[in-house]
Amino acid sequence: MSSESFRQLKPFFSILIIIATLFSIVFLQMEERRMGYSVLKLTREHKKVWEEKRVKEIALAKVTRPQLLDSVAQQKFTLKKVQANQIIHLSGAMSESVEKVVNKGLVKKDL
Amino acid sequence: MKSRIVVIFVGILVLWSMLVLRAAYLQFLPNDRLNALQNRQFQTKVTLQARRGAIVDRNGRDLAMSTAAYSLYADPKIIENKRVAARKLAKALNMSVDAVYGKIKDGNRRFVWIQRMLEQNKADEIKAWDIRGLSFVEEWRRVYPNETLLAQTLGFLGSEGQGLEGLELGFNQALAGNQKKVSVKRDARGRPLIHDGLLFTENPEGDELRLTVDSELQYRLESELVNAVETFEADHAVGVILDAKTSAVLALASAPSFDVNKPGKATAEYRRNKIVTDAFEPGSTMKTFVIAAALRDGLIKPSTKFYCEKGSYKVGDRIIREAESKEKFEDLTVSEILALSSNVGTTKIAFKMGADNLRQGLLDFGFGTRLGVDLPGEARGMVQALPWRPHLLSNISFGHGISATPLQIANAFAAIANGGVLNTPYILQAKRDAETGVLTETAAKPIRRVLSAEQAAQMRAMLVGVTTQGGTGGNARVDGFMVGGKTGTAQKVNPTGRGYLKGMYVSSFGGFIPANDPKFVIYVAVDSPRKAYYGAKVAAPLFSRVASYAVRKEGIAPLLRAELSSADPKLKRLVAADFKSTKPVPKEVITAAELDRLTEVPTGEAVPNLMNLTTREVLRRINGQDLRVKFVGQGLVSEVVPGVGAAIPDDKEITVILK
Numbered sequence: 001m002s003s004e005s006f007r008q009l010k011p012f013f014s015i016l017i018i019i020a021t022l023f024s025i026v027f028l029q030m031e032e033r034r035m036g037y038s039v040l041k042l043t044r045e046h047k048k049v050w051e052e053k054r055v056k057e058i059a060l061a062k063v064t065r066p067q068l069l070d071s072v073a074q075q076k077f078t079l080k081k082v083q084a085n086q087i088i089h090l091s092g093a094m095s096e097s098v099e100k101v102v103n104k105g106l107v108k109k110d111l
Numbered sequence: 112m113k114s115r116i117v118v119i120f121v122g123i124l125v126l127w128s129m130l131v132l133r134a135a136y137l138q139f140l141p142n143d144r145l146n147a148l149q150n151r152q153f154q155t156k157v158t159l160q161a162r163r164g165a166i167v168d169r170n171g172r173d174l175a176m177s178t179a180a181y182s183l184y185a186d187p188k189i190i191e192n193k194r195v196a197a198r199k200l201a202k203a204l205n206m207s208v209d210a211v212y213g214k215i216k217d218g219n220r221r222f223v224w225i226q227r228m229l230e231q232n233k234a235d236e237i238k239a240w241d242i243r244g245l246s247f248v249e250e251w252r253r254v255y256p257n258e259t260l261l262a263q264t265l266g267f268l269g270s271e272g273q274g275l276e277g278l279e280l281g282f283n284q285a286l287a288g289n290q291k292k293v294s295v296k297r298d299a300r301g302r303p304l305i306h307d308g309l310l311f312t313e314n315p316e317g318d319e320l321r322l323t324v325d326s327e328l329q330y331r332l333e334s335e336l337v338n339a340v341e342t343f344e345a346d347h348a349v350g351v352i353l354d355a356k357t358s359a360v361l362a363l364a365s366a367p368s369f370d371v372n373k374p375g376k377a378t379a380e381y382r383r384n385k386i387v388t389d390a391f392e393p394g395s396t397m398k399t400f401v402i403a404a405a406l407r408d409g410l411i412k413p414s415t416k417f418y419c420e421k422g423s424y425k426v427g428d429r430i431i432r433e434a435e436s437k438e439k440f441e442d443l444t445v446s447e448i449l450a451l452s453s454n455v456g457t458t459k460i461a462f463k464m465g466a467d468n469l470r471q472g473l474l475d476f477g478f479g480t481r482l483g484v485d486l487p488g489e490a491r492g493m494v495q496a497l498p499w500r501p502h503l504l505s506n507i508s509f510g511h512g513i514s515a516t517p518l519q520i521a522n523a524f525a526a527i528a529n530g531g532v533l534n535t536p537y538i539l540q541a542k543r544d545a546e547t548g549v550l551t552e553t554a555a556k557p558i559r560r561v562l563s564a565e566q567a568a569q570m571r572a573m574l575v576g577v578t579t580q581g582g583t584g585g586n587a588r589v590d591g592f593m594v595g596g597k598t599g600t601a602q603k604v605n606p607t608g609r610g611y612l613k614g615m616y617v618s619s620f621g622g623f624i625p626a627n628d629p630k631f632v633i634y635v636a637v638d639s640p641r642k643a644y645y646g647a648k649v650a651a652p653l654f655s656r657v658a659s660y661a662v663r664k665e666g667i668a669p670l671l672r673a674e675l676s677s678a679d680p681k682l683k684r685l686v687a688a689d690f691k692s693t694k695p696v697p698k699e700v701i702t703a704a705e706l707d708r709l710t711e712v713p714t715g716e717a718v719p720n721l722m723n724l725t726t727r728e729v730l731r732r733i734n735g736q737d738l739r740v741k742f743v744g745q746g747l748v749s750e751v752v753p754g755v756g757a758a759i760p761d762d763k764e765i766t767v768i769l770k
Binding site: 036 | 177231257258298302327663
């Protein structure tokens with residue numbers, strides 16, 4: 001293509017570029033709107049899932065309530081309520097004394 | 112031809128130019144009318160209702176939560192086939208067809224609720240039918256997953272979501288939050304459009320309340336109260352557990368309780384938070400504070416003796432008697448008066464104080480005034496105005512003619528347990544702003560000092576005496592722990608007339624554990640027990656069970672036989688006699704009976720308060736007592752070994768450290 005004919009086509013190219021730009025703007029705006037709807041849909045789904053989570057949290061809180069645990073333990077597993085005298089207490093002082101006895105025995109053996 | 116083409120071209124150009132100019136005029140030049148029209152068409156205001164904030168216990172366990180619910184309403188005018196709609200709805204909502212049809216048959220009505228607070232899946236099912244004239248409103252449903260737990264304290268909501276009782280009422284504004292109104296653009300179908308990258312669909316939230324309550328401790332307290340009501344065929348029972356240091360409420364309960372999800376099914380009697388709203392005559396637990404006030408005023412010492420008139424003492428035209436006719440006490444020390452719960456002895460202490468001093472003392476301990484707890488409906492109780500006639504002064508000294516709430520009594524015990532400071536009890540540990548996440552914590556709020564540290568220590572020692580063998584509170588003991596407290600058996604006031612109800616009592620016990628370093632202050636009261644009525648028989652064992660659980664749960668180590676090497680020699684001697692095992696495990700907890708012997712304070716043999724005295728003053732103070740004193744250092748007495756109010760050792764020797 002000669003430079004003369006290119007010069008003659010220049011206005012058409014300019015108009016083409018303008019039209020393409022306008023189409024791009026419209027396309028981008030449509031895309032923004034479309035994405036807006038997608039976000040809206042996802043937001044609603046997120047909210048729904050969030051609410052389902054809350055419902056499950058409530059269900060969890062209900063099944064772990066102390067009354068229920070107590071009655072299940074006593075009626076289903078025939079467990080009895082813990083008594084204070086069932087607890088085994090380990091004191092630091094005794095642990096040390098036991099350790100001393102053990103160490104003493106070891107020293108004698110070594111000798 | 113060419114000229115015709117030019118004319119058409121120019122014509123079209125002119126028309127296009129006019130259109131473009133008109134468009135530019137509408138688009139770019141400001142026009143209020145057009146703006147308003149546009150706003151009406153594309154803008155909408157959305158009101159986002161705030162989700163009510165959650166209530167959790169000190170460990171984060173949910174006590175009250177909100178979840179979305181959908182309320183179904185109808186516009187009967189535009190429902191086409193009402194019979195079919197009614198049939199479908201009735202099946203889905205588990206209602207009768209007639210009931211649904213009755214609601215929608217009137218075509219002139221434009222709004223009628225069909226059913227409120229539906230689950231999401233139910234709402235989705237109805238939405239899928241696409242029946243014209245049926246719509247939903249999103250609301251928040253309040254759920255209390257623990258049902259009866261802490262019911263009276265949590266309170267409940269009305270049908271419009273407003274707090275009606277308890278914390279729901281007291282913190283209604285914070286929990287409800289603020290509804291948000293946002294202006295959003297919408298498309299032709301009414302869907303909201305994204306604006307500045309934001310979609311305003313997030314609902315605001317109310318503040319989250321974190322309570323000082325421990326739900327496991329709460330459950331144990333409630334179940335023990337229910338047991339007590341059943342065992343003794345009582346009308347009801349109340350209990351409160353406070354943190355001894357700060358007066359934070361760890362548990363508070365009233366039995367029988369109710370399911371807080373169905374408040375309408377319970378009577379107002381069950382729904383009331385009796386711990387704060389109900390004042391009653393406390394009976395002998397009040398002796399603790401009469402003696403504490405006298406001790407503070409310097410009128411008595413633990414070893415001061417009073418003649419108790421062999422159980423019968425004439426005051427004006429009335430005769431004050433001990434609880435049991437067989438109790439014919441003569442000379443008793445103040446410690447014994449408290450331990451044996453002598454009415455005559457306390458009367459004499461009250462007379463020594465006078466009405467002015469006693470009234471002021473009781474007011475200082477928080478009776479007769481609201482403490483300012485963050486729970487609604489707090490009663491102030493009653494301390495009568497002066498002047499008091501002698502028999503009223505006497506009655507008040509042993510807890511009649513005065514009324515107090517369980518919380519006031521527990522809080523007054525907490526003042527003794529924590530070293531003499533009266534705090535405001537509180538239940539709100541922290542409030543979290545849901546929007547900003549900022550956590551606002553509640554701190555302990557001291558009201559006033561009511562006893563010096565030494566006086567509080569003396570009171571604690573005397574209250575330990577109540578729970579030792581021979582004291583009225585022996586049943587309140589817990590193996591492995593020292594317990595201090597006081598029993599109470601009060602006649603029940605006739606609510607409809609004068610005087611007291613015959614054979615009706617309120618049995619109570621207030622105290623703290625472990626007495627040597629109190630962590631829990633517990634007060635329990637059983638109203639109108641029918642199988643027994645003395646506080647010692649009804650309330651003291653209840654206290655013991657609750658206290659035993661509380662210390663176990665907190666992981667407080669009991670006194671073990673194996674650890675006696677570090678304990679005082681007397682303790683070691685006593686326990687070593689019957690402990691021969693050398694096995695390292697399990698360690699045996701010192702029983703309450705053994706603790707009795709270890710903590711026994713014989714009559715008049717408590718270590719006197721020698722604090723801040725000079726050597727000369729110490730010698731003057733112990734003159735005539737069978738005591739040997741070993742002085743260490745110079746100056747004023749800074750420490751006495753064993754402590755003030757403790758039992759005098761067998762060898763009668765005490766060590767006084769001067770600085």
